[in-house]
Amino acid sequence: MASDPEDILKTIAAMLEAGLETEVEPFPETDKEFADILIKLRQLDPNDLKGKLVIGGFVDHPYGPEQQRCMECMYYLVHRKWCDLPELAVPVEPEWWCRLWRI
Amino acid sequence: MANLLWLQGGACSGNTMSFLNAEEPSACDLVTDFGINVLWHPSLGLELGENLRRMLDAIVSGEIAMDIFVFEGTVVNAPNGTGEWNRFCGRPMKDWVADLAKVATFTVAVGDCATWGGIPATAPNPSESEGLQFLKREHGGFLGKDYTSKAGLPVINIPGCPAHPDWITQIVVAVATGRGGDLTLDEFQRPKTFFTSFTQTGCTRNMHFAYKVSATEFGQRKGCLFYDLGCRGPMTHSPCNRILWNRVSSKTRAGMPCLGCTEPEFPFFDLEPGTVFKTQTVMGAPKDMPTGVDKAGYIKLTAAAKAASPAWAEEDLFVV
Ligand code: SF4
Ligand code: SF4
Ligand code: SF4
Numbered sequence: 001m002a003s004d005p006e007d008i009l010k011t012i013a014a015m016l017e018a019g020l021e022t023e024v025e026p027f028p029e030t031d032k033e034f035a036d037i038l039i040k041l042r043q044l045d046p047n048d049l050k051g052k053l054v055i056g057g058f059v060d061h062p063y064g065p066e067q068q069r070c071m072e073c074m075y076y077l078v079h080r081k082w083c084d085l086p087e088l089a090v091p092v093e094p095e096w097w098c099r100l101w102r103i
Numbered sequence: 104m105a106n107l108l109w110l111q112g113g114a115c116s117g118n119t120m121s122f123l124n125a126e127e128p129s130a131c132d133l134v135t136d137f138g139i140n141v142l143w144h145p146s147l148g149l150e151l152g153e154n155l156r157r158m159l160d161a162i163v164s165g166e167i168a169m170d171i172f173v174f175e176g177t178v179v180n181a182p183n184g185t186g187e188w189n190r191f192c193g194r195p196m197k198d199w200v201a202d203l204a205k206v207a208t209f210t211v212a213v214g215d216c217a218t219w220g221g222i223p224a225t226a227p228n229p230s231e232s233e234g235l236q237f238l239k240r241e242h243g244g245f246l247g248k249d250y251t252s253k254a255g256l257p258v259i260n261i262p263g264c265p266a267h268p269d270w271i272t273q274i275v276v277a278v279a280t281g282r283g284g285d286l287t288l289d290e291f292q293r294p295k296t297f298f299t300s301f302t303q304t305g306c307t308r309n310m311h312f313a314y315k316v317s318a319t320e321f322g323q324r325k326g327c328l329f330y331d332l333g334c335r336g337p338m339t340h341s342p343c344n345r346i347l348w349n350r351v352s353s354k355t356r357a358g359m360p361c362l363g364c365t366e367p368e369f370p371f372f373d374l375e376p377g378t379v380f381k382t383q384t385v386m387g388a389p390k391d392m393p394t395g396v397d398k399a400g401y402i403k404l405t406a407a408a409k410a411a412s413p414a415w416a417e418e419d420l421f422v423v
Contacts (some may be wrong), residue, residue, distance in 0.1 A: 027386065027387070028387075029385065029386055030385075031377055031378075031381055031383065031384065032377060034384075035377065066398065066399055066402055068387070068402065069406075071406050071409065071410075072315075072402050072403075072405040072406040072409060074315065074317040074330040074331060074405075075317060075319065075331075076409065077316070077417045078409050078410065078412055078417070079412075079414040079417050080417055084317070084319055085319060086319055086320060101387050102330070102331070102384055102387045102388075103315075103330075103387060103388055103389070103401060103402060103405045
């Protein structure tokens, strides 16, 4: 797997563009459901990009009626274009979204 | 010279530990510089058994004046209101508290247990614990809401789990030096001088709070602990980032969220699994939204704050 964040970002973008089916639903409504997704993510090999995207429910566009985006997610680091949720820890674009989105 | 008596009910002795660590002034300074005569204290008192009982009787009868009655720990009422689970000097501690509170010039509750019940009074509260004048947020407690000490003040509440050493000694000194009447108390009878500002006041992570950069793990030097780790700094009345712990640090400076230990509801959510160290959210947004802000507005505000954040806000800072 490429280790440069720029390269990883491109790899993720290509996978999403190619129509990778991810588990966008169900959105974790409660903290318990949120924690259950984190548990699944922790069982993955940290380099398993595809696994992270699928379980995280990634999409490469804003999501839902409120047009939620990584941009306002608490885990998004604007300058590094990085998802800082330890279980994901991947580069992301501000206009993307995943179901672990929180503000 | 002011006579001080310190007793412990349902407690872990944490406030005693805290008190013995005081520096400004120290426990020794209280005696040597401020004329405080410690009649008895669980860790410092010399009398034992019958001698102690005689001293307590003499205080209750008025033969020995007690200027400051400090109580640490809950008043234990179990089983069935008898208080037999917490006996001291030949009778239930609750009976001593009732008698001593009547003759005290000032009564001071130290720590959450004595102020509003704290952890022992958390549901299902098997020890039937309550604080001196509150049970959680409810006014009343063991002494009743109309209680005042001989000086005319209600119980002076110094909450905390434990209370900071200086909060304890500074209040004791104020009372012992005749400035007790100057103390102004808030609605929970906490001295305003300590409990008007918030834990967040003086927190080194305030910029991260404003720019909505989150700390995602304990001990991280970047990020605010509010968004993910359940920091209660913005809603907790305490001077923890003004009067530092051990003179050098605080929970939030060390990367540990404020648990809100100076508020009557502590420990929050009755310690239900998954509620500690976690910001409670509904559909990805904080359960406790700032008043008057809806979710769509909050999303916009967040995006604007993040867009304006400087690069350093994302770096690990040396914050201690
Ligand atoms: S957790 Fe937040 S920043 Fe990370 S990918 Fe999901 S929406 Fe984006
Ligand atoms: S860490 Fe806690 S006290 Fe500090 S700024 Fe964040 S919410 Fe406020
Ligand atoms: S930081 Fe919060 S939990 Fe810690 S001592 Fe201060 S008020 Fe209590």
